[in-house]
Amino acid sequence: MRDRELTERRLDEAAEITALLRDLLIVRRAEERLSAMFADGEVPGFIHLSIGQEAVSVGVMRALRVEDTLASTHRGHGHAIAKGMPLEGFFSELLAKNEGLCRGRGGSMHVADMSVGMLGANGIVGAGLSIALGSALAHKTLGRNAVAVAFFGDGALAEGLVHECMNLAALWKLPLLFVCENNGWGEFRPTSQQLAFALGDLASAYRIPHRIVDGNDVVAVAEAAEAVVRSIRKGEGPAVLECMTVRVRGHFEGDAQKYRDQAELDAMTERDPIRVVCERLAACGVNDTDLDGLTREVDAVIEAAVAAARRGTDPDPVAARHDVYTDGAAA
């Protein structure tokens, strides 16, 4: 951080870290389940998975409350689940069911749950920043002690809207946290070929405090997020949290990633967020984490949600036409 001294509370209690591990597993196993269902042709459209990046969602959400809001990206499953979107509503939406939280009209790229402040994944790269900006403005204007979070990828940094939003957030001193998930890729090319600047330099141009964390270490993300969110909540204005992470899967499911090095892909398992958090647990003396048992427990919850989603019904085209406008007039 440049001009703010932040005191960090260390997360060293085994129970807290185990809870984070469980949250990581929920996102991981939910997406692995989706990946298998997608391969079987059960999930329509196309999906972008956040496998390998779950520590960012889970760590940041650790610092948020239910009244805090977030705007997400095309890779938004983790943000939605970690913010508290119910798994049944999530899977129902991905399976295009009427019981989905978006009634089968949004799908993967538009999962949203207003009741937990998840203002939507977004199919337009960079658009979520301005939505979060506006949400932060509402929090401030209405005197709520809430924070808005804009999640975005490193590729989004090349969009002009990022500049407008950072300038405005700083100018209006909004309670807005910018979270960049820097996975080094924007679609099929490294972002080093797409960006002539570093995010830290950009943030400092707006005098917005910027901090880099290991985005694969959920404890590090949670500690950093807690510290920055606390300062934002105190009214000190926006901050940028840059989480260095790894995109394990292709840009979308079905992308064979022929453009990536085998060495890079191998190194990823070393930094797997679940492995990293188990090491964290070991470091605070917990050597008997029952990862398999925890995974089975999480899988049972996911299986129940998938089973319920599969029992869902197809959306009704007439009802859909009446939902374009609030008064129900047919479009």
Next chain:
Amino acid sequence: MTEIRYLKAVNTALSDAMDADPSVVLMGEDVGEAGGPFGASRGLLERFGPSRVLDGPISEAALAGAAVGAAMSGLRPVVEIMFMDFTTLVMDAMVNQAAKVRFMFGGQTSVPMVLRTPHGGGLGAGPQHSQCLEAWFAHVPGLKVVCPSDPASAYGLLRAAIADPDPVVFVENKALYAMKGEIADPPAPFAIGRAAIRRSGTDVTIVAYGAAVHTAGTAADRLAERGVSAEVVDLLSLQPWDEATVLASLSRTHRLVIVHEAVEAFGVGAEIAARMAQVGFDELDGPIMRVGAPFMPVPFSKGLEAAYMPSVDAVLQAVDKTLE
């Protein structure tokens, strides 16, 4: 009844809406201290303070996008875009976000925001400060579009737009800002989606909106001198538009001319003509005529611009053609 100017009607509607609902906020370039580039928000910063009247930087895309997020989070933002030509920069916020949020999130939330913006030529403002782009927005499911023609409708539609739960594009006309007109005391809101019959007639229906309503009115005066009785329908709302009122008028007059300042090709008039050809076919005794701007940018020179703007003579020619 009192007489006020169109610009003052906009100003009063903003002020009354902010009085009535503390969640209404204004944002835009120079809307605060300067009172708005055209003066529409004069006095509002002093009355409502900087947390509700937000002077924004020259960042149309972020301001419009922020309005979407703010509307999803409890505010009713009114964003001013200085010239309609600059709405090219807010298209993602309006088309992909504001218009779709309610539908694509399964009705979880609405987006109660208003985008105010002036269109229109005749002022020598040139190709990038004169365009009428309302048909672009009317083409997008999820958006509403209104275009008042006088002070009373400016007040009434702006109050309705701000109270509406869905995103509304409120199109003003720079050439009308100084226009004076009668307004009820207290002034009344107008229902979105309702047209007004400005003048009753029996021989031909002239449908228009915005400043073109006055062109149509002058044409109707001239037609009356020649013994032709024209009915003038002021659309007021373009999306949704009042198909029933237009069809009822056509059923009385059996002839239809549509007039707007926007480029004729692929415009609002094309939609109305197509619908009336379909649902009003049996009523038609002549071809449906459209009068709009030619397919070219708005030119700067006075002479070129005068030739560009849809004229009373062009309306008369169209009426003659359908009466043939």
